[in-house]
Amino acid sequence: MAQKRRKYRKQRSLKALLFRLIIGIICILTAGTGAWSYSLSGKLLPTRELLTGDASIHFIDVGQGDATLIMTGTNSVLIDTGTNASADSLVTYLETYVGQIDYLILTHPHDDHTGGADEVLDAIPVRNVITPDIPGNDYYRVLEELSDTYDFNLIPAEPGNRYEAGEIYCTILGPVHLDHSNLNDVSIVTKVDIGSVSLLCSGDAEQIAEQDVLANTDPALLDCDIYQVGHHGSSTSTSMEFFYAISPDICVISCGNGNSYGHPHSTVVSLIELSGSDLYRTDLEGTIVLDIKEETTVRRIW
Numbered sequence: 300m301a302q303k304r305r306k307y308r309k310q311r312s313l314k315a316l317l318f319r320l321i322i323g324i325i326c327i328l329t330a331g332t333g334a335w336s337y338s339l340s341g342k343l344l345p346t347r348e349l350l351t352g353d354a355s356i357h358f359i360d361v362g363q364g365d366a367t368l369i370m371t372g373t374n375s376v377l378i379d380t381g382t383n384a385s386a387d388s389l390v391t392y393l394e395t396y397v398g399q400i401d402y403l404i405l406t407h408p409h410d411d412h413t414g415g416a417d418e419v420l421d422a423i424p425v426r427n428v429i430t431p432d433i434p435g436n437d438y439y440r441v442l443e444e445l446s447d448t449y450d451f452n453l454i455p456a457e458p459g460n461r462y463e464a465g466e467i468y469c470t471i472l473g474p475v476h477l478d479h480s481n482l483n484d485v486s487i488v489t490k491v492d493i494g495s496v497s498l499l500c501s502g503d504a505e506q507i508a509e510q511d512v513l514a515n516t517d518p519a520l521l522d523c524d525i526y527q528v529g530h531h532g533s534s535t536s537t538s539m540e541f542f543y544a545i546s547p548d549i550c551v552i553s554c555g556n557g558n559s560y561g562h563p564h565s566t567v568v569s570l571i572e573l574s575g576s577d578l579y580r581t582d583l584e585g586t587i588v589l590d591i592k593e594e595t596t597v598r599r600i601w
C-alpha cells in the first residue's frame with residue numbers, strides 16, 4: 300500500500316514537473332509579446348484571446364481591497380482601484396486588457412478602494428470618473444483638479460443615474476444619503492447590466508446604507524445574477540434582507556489572504572453557502588474572471 304502511494308506521489312510530482320515545464324516554455328516563447336503576466340498572488344493570468352465571450356468581469360486580486368473590471372470588446376468600466384501598494388500590479392493587469400476606460404467608479408475615499416487611482420489615471424486614458432461628492436470631505440475637490448490634468452469628466456454619484464459604455468449599463472443605486480459619518484456608508488452602490496446578466500457592487504456600504512438602498516429602489520432592480528459581496532465579506536454588511544433582495548447565483552469576495560479584519564466573516568460565508576449560491580474568493584484563488592457569452596451564460600474561466 301505504502302509502495303503504491305509512493306508510486307502515485309511520484310507520478311503526481313512528475314506530472315507537476317511536466318506542467319511547470321510546459322508553462323515555463325510557453326512563458327519564454329511569449330515573453331517578447333508581453334502576453335503573459337501574473338496577478339498579485341503569482342497566479343498566471345489569462346490572455347485576452349482566452350476571453351471568448353461577449354463580455355467579461357474581472358475581480359482583480361489587489362490584496363485587501365477592491366478592483367473590478369467589466370469589459371466588452373472595446374468598452375470598459377472599472378469599479379475601484381485597490382490599494383496604493385497594489386497599484387503597479389493593477390496597472391499591469393489593466394494594460395493587458397484595455398486601452399482606455401469609459402467609466403471609473405470610485406466608490407468611496409478609502410485607500411483599499413482608491414489607493415491606485417493616481418497610477419491608473421496616469422497610465423490609462425479614463426473618459427469619466429464617478430464618485431460621491433461628500434460634504435466635509437475634500438476627495439471630490441482633489442479629483443476636480445486631476446480632471447484638468449488627465450482630461451476626464453467628473454460626475455457626482457446620484458441614485459437613479461444611468462451610464463452607458465457600449466453594451467455595459469451602470470445604474471447608480473446609492474449612496475442614497477451623503478450625511479453618514481462613516482465613509483463606508485457613502486459608498487457607491489452600482490448595478491451593472493451586460494445583456495441579461497447583472498452584477499451588483501456595493502463597495503463597503505454597511506447595513507444602514509443597504510437599508511437606504513432597499514427603501515429607495517425598485518426590488519426588480521436589486522435582483523442580480525452576480526454579487527460582489529459588500530465590505531469584503533464583513534458582517535457589518537450583507538444583511539439577510541439585502542442579500543435575499545439581490546438573490547445572486549454567484550458571489551465573489553475580494554479580500555486579502557490572512558487580512559487583519561478577519562474578512563470574510565463566517566456569518567456572511569454561511570449565509571451565502573446556505574443560499575446555494577456559488578462563492579469565489581480572491582484571498583484563496585487570486586483573480587477571478589467570469590466570461591459572459593451570448594448575453595446569458597456566465598462561465599468562470601479563471
Ligand SMILES: [Zn+2]
Pocket residue numbers: 364365409411412502503530531
Ligand atoms: Zn474596503
